[in-house]
Amino acid sequence: MTIRPASTDWNALAKFFHWSIVVLLLVQGIVALLMDGFPREMRSTVMMLHKSTGVLILLLAIARVAWRLLSKAPPALPEVSAANRLLAHLGHLALYLLLFAVPLSGFLMSAYGGRAVDFYGLFTLPTFVATNESLGEVMHQIHEPLFFALVLLASAHMAAALYHHFVKRDATLTRMLPGGRC
Numbered sequence: 001m002t003i004r005p006a007s008t009d010w011n012a013l014a015k016f017f018h019w020s021i022v023v024l025l026l027v028q029g030i031v032a033l034l035m036d037g038f039p040r041e042m043r044s045t046v047m048m049l050h051k052s053t054g055v056l057i058l059l060l061a062i063a064r065v066a067w068r069l070l071s072k073a074p075p076a077l078p079e080v081s082a083a084n085r086l087l088a089h090l091g092h093l094a095l096y097l098l099l100f101a102v103p104l105s106g107f108l109m110s111a112y113g114g115r116a117v118d119f120y121g122l123f124t125l126p127t128f129v130a131t132n133e134s135l136g137e138v139m140h141q142i143h144e145p146l147f148f149a150l151v152l153l154a155s156a157h158m159a160a161a162l163y164h165h166f167v168k169r170d171a172t173l174t175r176m177l178p179g180g181r182c
Helices: 014-039 040-070 082-112 133-168
Strands: 116-117 121-124
Touching: 014 116, 014 133, 040 082, 082 116, 082 121, 082 133
Parallel strands: none
Antiparallel strands: 116 121
C-alpha cells in the first residue's frame, strides 16, 4: 500500500524528516569541529550528546526511508531532464547510504572500543559486538572522512537545489520547503 501525494510538493512528514536531519547534521558538524575546544569537564557530556544525536539521525534516516517506501513521491517536474533526474536519484541514494554509514561507524567505534552509547541519558544502547580495539580504530579512521563525504554531497545537493531555484527557476526547491511554496 502506498500513500499518494496530494500535490506536486513533498508531503509534510517527508519535509519533517528532511529538515530535521539537515538541522541535526549541522549541529553535529559544529559540535564535532568544536569538540576539542570544550572544557575538559564538559567533554563527556558533549560526547554523550554527540553520540545521542548520531543515533537520532540514524533513527530519522530509517524512518525517512520507511516513509519513502510507503509514500509515493510527487511526480517529477516535466522540465527536469531524464539525465538530471538520474543524477538526482543517484545523489539521493548516496546521501542515504552516508546517512546510515556515518552514525553506524560512530556507534561501532564506541561499541568496539568498549564504550557505551547512552541515548540522551535516558537509556544505554546494547553494543551488539564484542570489544575489539583494532576494529574500533578502523571505525575511528573512517567516521570522520565519511562525515566529510556526507557534507560534500549534501553541499552539492544544496547547490543543485539553489541552481534549480535561482537559475532554472523551477519548483525543485520549493517542493521541499516547510509550509509550502515561496
